[in-house]
Amino acid sequence: MTALTPAMNLVEVDARRRVSLGKIATHDRYLVREEADGVLVLEPAVVVSAAQARLNARPDVAAAIADAMDHPERSVPRRARH
Numbered sequence: 001m002t003a004l005t006p007a008m009n010l011v012e013v014d015a016r017r018r019v020s021l022g023k024i025a026t027h028d029r030y031l032v033r034e035e036a037d038g039v040l041v042l043e044p045a046v047v048v049s050a051a052q053a054r055l056n057a058r059p060d061v062a063a064a065i066a067d068a069m070d071h072p073e074r075s076v077p078r079r080a081r082h
Helices: 050-058 059-070
Strands: 030-034 040-044
Touching: 050 059
Parallel strands: none
Antiparallel strands: 030 040
């Protein structure tokens, strides 16, 4: 048995097996997984668009964008189309 410490919070499931994180939740979304011993682990999650996920999967593109932001003097002005 684990003793409750000041860094721990006790939550109870309701009749529908739900818990309220109330004041202890610091994020809006979490991924949850159950460990083999029954421990539930909540990991903060962020939802991104499919386009952003594709960009995140391309470190070369992210590096090129970061480089362009670090060196705006190399930018090429674009003329507006009419």
